[in-house]
Amino acid sequence: MDHQQAAELLRQRAGRPVAPRLVEQLLRRTDADPTVLDAILDQVDTDADGLHRVPLRWPDELADPARVSMLSLSPESRAVVGAAAVIGREFDLAILEGVCPGGDVLGGLEDGVTAGLIREQGPHVYAFVRALGREVCYDTLGPRQRAELHERVAAVLARLGALGGLRAATVQELAYHTAEAAALGGRERLDAAVAAAATAAAVALEDAAYDLAAGYFAQAALFAGRAGWAPEQSGRLLAAAGTARLRGATGAGARAAGRASLTGALRLGLRAGDHGLVAAAALGLGPRPTLGALAGDAAPPPDPVRLDALRDASATLPATGLPPDQHSAAARLMSRLAYETGRPELARRALDLARTGGDPRAVAEALLAVGGELDQVVREAVALGDEELLARAYDLAAADAVRRGQQSRAAALLERLAALADLRAAALVRWYGLRAAAELATLRGAPDAAAAARALAAGQAVDPAAAEAADAALRGWTGPKAGPGPANPAGLTAREREVLVWALRGTPAKEIASALVLGERTVETHLASIYRKLGVRTRIELIRKLGDGSGL
Structure with a gap:
């Protein structure tokens, strides 16, 4: 099943279009398998924006083979494979080693390959054989264990990002793992989640991905509120989310959501007496x-x-x-x-x-x-x-x-x-x-x-x-109405009349050429013809004869 087919299936279930990122997430997590996708569609919140991981319960008949394979591993190997599932469908050996320091990472991966859960993708790169296998391995972890692993992954990605190169993480990856780690709470973690989400939003804006930027700004505002930021500080993120939502709006729902964010930010700014926030919210509309x-x-x-x-x-x-x-x-x-x-x-x-x-x-x-x-x-x-x-x-x-x-x-x-x-x-x-x-x-x-x-x-x-x-x-347009310009003196052509309008304003020939999408020499030719037909020699004489063009 391709993206368009999945989007249409979800649209039929929801009765309206759903967020493209939600479609992409479901295709990625089901290997675009129609059987798997159909089995979990009733659980999907079609209002979700797809930025966050949608919770899903996998049917036993589909998930049991992966569960059996996971249980066949030793506890040490299960820990390695579980950590790999947190990193993603594909993962770099260097990242996994950073998340599992002191563990037998290669041994765990070999056991995962033997169990049919993992395959070697390339030099130092591995992947889960099936998306559902990765989902099952991820779900075997408890909420706290998952959050702690996400925090480790974020730290490793940040370290590798500082080194640069092919292994450097994207800002979206960092935002995802930092957000999942924020479940552990604490001001430092929440502040980091705000910063990561706001950075991802800024990158999305540069790429004109307005809806994605809006989602990240809204996520940052949520974390800022949890971290106890001042209302006006959260309000600035909320205003940015609303502005981005309106810039990327394709329907009534996005428009309503964007305006709601901006009016909420406006109220926060008015209560706090924050002129900058009030202005940002009003201009964002x-x-x-x-x-x-x-x-x-x-x-x-x-x-x-x-x-x-x-x-x-x-x-x-x-x-x-x-x-x-x-x-x-x-x-x-x-x-x-x-x-x-x-x-x-x-x-x-x-x-x-x-x-x-x-x-x-x-x-x-x-x-x-x-x-x-x-x-x-x-x-x-x-x-x-x-x-x-x-x-x-x-x-x-x-x-x-x-x-x-x-x-x-x-x-x-x-x-x-x-x-x-x-x-x-x-x-x-x-x-x-x-x-x-x-x-x-x-x-x-x-x-x-x-x-x-x-x-x-x-x-x-x-x-x-x-x-x-x-x-x-x-x-209802029926054609141009008579404008307030001068009568056609001396039999000027339509193009000469257009040039005349600009000439009477004192506009240089070069700018007239740009405005009328003509060559500068063509404009000069038209001006010469106008002067000849009107019996004048210069622009000054022209303006004296016909006025300054203020009524044109």
Whole structure:
């Protein structure tokens, strides 16, 4: 049975999709054997995220052969094989020797091979013959014995990791064994489990594995609570979990879980008076979405949860004397609140504060709220490697181009936005990218119902009400409306009119070329033609004749 077949079987049992990691864990622990998998499926908690080991009871008729083999071993050999089962299905001899110092490790492995439980996989590497054999050997250990062995494994892996090389453990392995060892309790063990889980979460974020990162952050928050950390410290981990959960959301369940984590973290921050935590929680709920490039001036329905969080977070900011290290978060909060409530004066204050603080991400966010200099936002987003910021900038710029009747520019921007929607993209970026693909088809006169449906499904994981409104705007679009630009003077071509709009703003030819996806020399040719048709010789004369383009 492959991953897809197992996922479908679990979906049928649960009535909904289950976490991919849970499917992977069950396949790994059953050797993807349909008979074994079917025998234990009724025990599986389909709400589990698969990050933790799911407790299972193996049917006697399947497990008894491995139990008999285990009982045939001497106590010393059983101890070695049991320790190997804690390490994993495959294990390195060096790790096992570190976990069983002073024991006859090779003798125990030879007995395990003779009993049909273990085979030699390669030089100094062994493996259990069957996954079920490893499961049975693991289950013969008591809870305390397992936890103690996990602690030894974690220590050996950390030591080998410090040495580097092929035997170095992954952060996920360390997080797993450290978490299992935390069952023994104690502040030092729990602190180690927090650190290991948070490190694994950070690595998962770098790999754009948002759901995995959310699970590790939530695990770290749980251990932090058990260790007696201050509520606001646990809250930061909870906020990180919620933010990651929303970024990786693919359905209503993940969205609800992420928002619950963030609102919980917000409450902890408000009670503790922790401005940083409050800001992190409010910002983690994400920006107010747009309805797309073809929605005109339509606004998305309000989101009371996000709006209340932004208001609560903004209310904690001091009226005067804001510490410099809080300028960035404060500016981003003000920008999002301004965008949410349509307050241009607040957006301008946010931009001033962001520029004072010098954080390019805060400046870009404020520019989005102000509604200008979108080209600068694009440049900042590219420099920062922030695809979410880039997607928002492309989306707004495409909408602006559609309003101005600049269809070729709008199409170019939508193409760039659509290219961002790969499988690793965050939920908002994926929605905007899929929506851009559908908008592009509509803009070109060939509406794609399937593309629109994909965009709607992706958007419902981000903001269901906004996704429905955006879908309605897309399906109801009837073509460009007359924009506020100048009448067509002197018989300019469509492309010359687009170049004219940028020229009247004082935009250099190089930047016009970039914006319209043209060569710089082509832009200069268009400008020369415009000057000739309008009877002017310079850009200054052009602006004097037609104005500065502020109404375009």
